[in-house]
Amino acid sequence: TAEVLGEFVMIEELQQRAGAVIAGWCGSEAGAVAHCVAGAITMAIAAAIAGEDAAAIAALPDAGDRMRHVLLPAGHAVDYGHPIVQDIRLAGGVPRLVGNDHECSIARLEEALGTGDVACLLLVSSRLVRGAPLDLDAAVAAAHRHGVPAFIDGAAQDMRLPELLATGADLVFASGQKYLASPTAGLVAGSAQWVRAFRAQERGIGRAMKASKEAIVGLIAAIEERRGMDTGEWSRLQARKVSEFVERCASLAGIEAWAQADPSGMPFSRAHLRP
Numbered sequence: 672t673a674e675v676l677g678e679f680v681m682i683e684e685l686q687q688r689a690g691a692v693i694a695g696w697c698g699s700e701a702g703a704v705a706h707c708v709a710g711a712i713t714m715a716i717a718a719a720i721a722g723e724d725a726a727a728i729a730a731l732p733d734a735g736d737r738m739r740h741v742l743l744p745a746g747h748a749v750d751y752g753h754p755i756v757q758d759i760r761l762a763g764g765v766p767r768l769v770g771n772d773h774e775c776s777i778a779r780l781e782e783a784l785g786t787g788d789v790a791c792l793l794l795v796s797s798r799l800v801r802g803a804p805l806d807l808d809a810a811v812a813a814a815h816r817h818g819v820p821a822f823i824d825g826a827a828q829d830m831r832l833p834e835l836l837a838t839g840a841d842l843v844f845a846s847g848q849k850y851l852a853s854p855t856a857g858l859v860a861g862s863a864q865w866v867r868a869f870r871a872q873e874r875g876i877g878r879a880m881k882a883s884k885e886a887i888v889g890l891i892a893a894i895e896e897r898r899g900m901d902t903g904e905w906s907r908l909q910a911r912k913v914s915e916f917v918e919r920c921a922s923l924a925g926i927e928a929w930a931q932a933d934p935s936g937m938p939f940s941r942a943h944l945r946p
């Protein structure tokens with residue numbers, strides 16, 4: 672990252688290289704990098720609205736007479752520092768929530784999907800999602816039955832990208848700056864067709880969400896480091912940290928402390944504290 676700051680690069684070549692590295696790492700057909708996941712969500716929605724039509728891309732967030740509704744389960748309409756539905760609106764999309772905070776059944780989703788949405792946005796998060804867990808495989812399959820692409824925000828799920836891609840999702844997003852420890856970057860993995868439409872937005876609304884050369888290079892380096900990492904050893908280290916922390920907290924008067932497996936399936940447990 673530091674070395675590339677003083678160099679000129681062709682961003683297109685760097686994006687191509689990063690795309691190949693991402694795909695080779697997580698097993699997707701293609702990959703790309705945006706400034707961060709928030710930007711990646713907006714660019715994906717822009718892709719769903721405008722496709723690769725240059726005039727439509729340049730006109731966003733004015734979607735003209737294009738279809739622009741984006742479906743998401745109500746419990747997935749989270750606030751991770753700002754409302755995720757704003758990422759949809761920024762692209763000219765109109766969020767449409769299905770179900771309620773307690774539940775969004777596949778039947779409800781399927782029913783809603785029949786009404787002409789451009790995309791279905793799903794979220795995987797250990798802490799933010801509300802309500803009963805959604806069967807992601809079934810949700811993605813339902814979207815596809817109606818010809819609607821499915822995008823998964825797995826911002827803190829970089830260790831589960833192959834699993835999330837196995838749902839059949841068209842695009843999956845993960846933050847480079849979370850567990851992957853790269854400079855801030857929105858990693859995008861998915862089908863060649865949707866990554867191409869995604870990257871087409873770089874000439875439109877995505878220009879304000881551009882991945883910097885240093886972030887792209889840093890992300891490539893972080894993926895290389897991750898590939899060399901012994902996950903079992905890393906998990907054991909986390910387990911030791913958590914158990915030491917829990918043990919010390921539990922010794923404080925009036926504090927109940929315990930370890931619990933990460934609910935989304937990341938390979939570590941979390942410390943819970945209750946007064």
Ligand SMILES: *Cc1c(COP(=O)(O)O)cnc(C)c1O
Nearest residue numbers: 707708709751796824826827846
């Ligand atoms: C962190 C996070 C984001 C935002 O990711 P950035 O890369 O910081 O933009 C979006 N969604 C979820 C679920 C997150 O945890």
